[in-house]
Amino acid sequence: MITLYSMPGSSATAPRIALDEAGAEYSMIQVERDEAGRNTAPDGYDALNPMGTVPTLVDGELVVTEAAACCLYIAEKYPDAALVPATGSDDWATTLRWLTLLTNTAQASFLRWYYPDQYTTDEAGLAPIQEASVAELARVADVLAAQIGDGPFLIGTQFTVVDGFLAMLTGWSGDLGAGSRWSDNPTLEAHYNAVAQRPAAGAALVAEGFPAANVS
Numbered sequence: 063m064i065t066l067y068s069m070p071g072s073s074a075t076a077p078r079i080a081l082d083e084a085g086a087e088y089s090m091i092q093v094e095r096d097e098a099g100r101n102t103a104p105d106g107y108d109a110l111n112p113m114g115t116v117p118t119l120v121d122g123e124l125v126v127t128e129a130a131a132c133c134l135y136i137a138e139k140y141p142d143a144a145l146v147p148a149t150g151s152d153d154w155a156t157t158l159r160w161l162t163l164l165t166n167t168a169q170a171s172f173l174r175w176y177y178p179d180q181y182t183t184d185e186a187g188l189a190p191i192q193e194a195s196v197a198e199l200a201r202v203a204d205v206l207a208a209q210i211g212d213g214p215f216l217i218g219t220q221f222t223v224v225d226g227f228l229a230m231l232t233g234w235s236g237d238l239g240a241g242s243r244w245s246d247n248p249t250l251e252a253h254y255n256a257v258a259q260r261p262a263a264g265a266a267l268v269a270e271g272f273p274a275a276n277v278s
Contacts, residue, residue: 064088066132067107067118069095071233073169074117075270077132079226082262084140130165133223145223153217160209160216161224164231168202171195172234196242199235207249214256221260229257233272 066081068074068090081088093116094103101107101114111118111127119126119135126135137145147153174181175195178188206228209216215225232254235244244250258264258275268274 065120066090067093067104067111067116067120069093069116071271072116073129073230074132075230075233075266075272076129076223076227077117077119077136078270079229079257079263079266080133080136080145080223082266083145083221083226083260084136084143085262086136086140128165129169130161130227133161133227137223144220147217147220147222153220157217157222157224160206161227163202163205164224164227168199168231171198171202172231175199175238196238199238199244200242203235203244203247203250207247210249210253213249213253215253221257221263225253225257226263226266229254229263229267230270230272233267233270236273 064081064086066074066077066088068078069092078090091104093101093107096102107118108114110120110125113127115127117127117129117132119132121135121139126132134146137143146157172195175192178191178195181191182188206216213219215221216228217224228250232244232250235242240246245254254273255275258267258273264275
């Protein structure tokens with residue numbers, strides 16, 4: 063059985079959504095940290111994931127880290143759930159495109175906003191890092207909204223792992239404040255609601271501390 067190592071509201075939310083949408087049997091173990099950001103539980107976690115981050119997915123002897131990789135693994139392991147389009151299709155390539163954008167660009171920008179001290183040794187540079195992150199996230203939001211269009215999902219009417227990932231990031235953006243939240247964009251708000259209205263995905267979002275449908 064799969065074990066997912068997580069922290070509430072973290073990037074482990076995306077693979078949790080994928081697991082729940084797939085109807086998979088799995089267990090969750092919460093990673094705990096001290097005030098300095100060091101992992102304190104469970105014992106041996108840093109050996110399991112040398113980067114010390116979450117999520118980590120363990121399936122037998124297999125260890126998968128990085129949220130996007132976990133999502134793709136789940137989609138391939140449970141093909142009946144149709145969490146990615148057919149391999150080799152145009153929609154499959156498009157799914158990889160947007161998942162890569164979300165993890166390489168958007169998630170990285172969120173991390174710079176949340177943890178600017180990890181990106182500079184100059185205290186005076188913290189605010190500029192956050193300001194640049196907000197500007198980049200606004201550009202990404204516009205690009206994503208254009209892709210979704212009438213949607214409701216990134217690949218038209220098919221829900222994929224990338225939609226769970228995007229809903230997670232839209233939830234994160236609530237910390238940015240009015241005017242910068244992705245849910246301020248009507249298309250991204252509609253996308254979040256479409257994900258949150260799904261029984262499995264919606265329950266996972268709420269369990270991770272994100273809003274139920276009808277965010278505003």
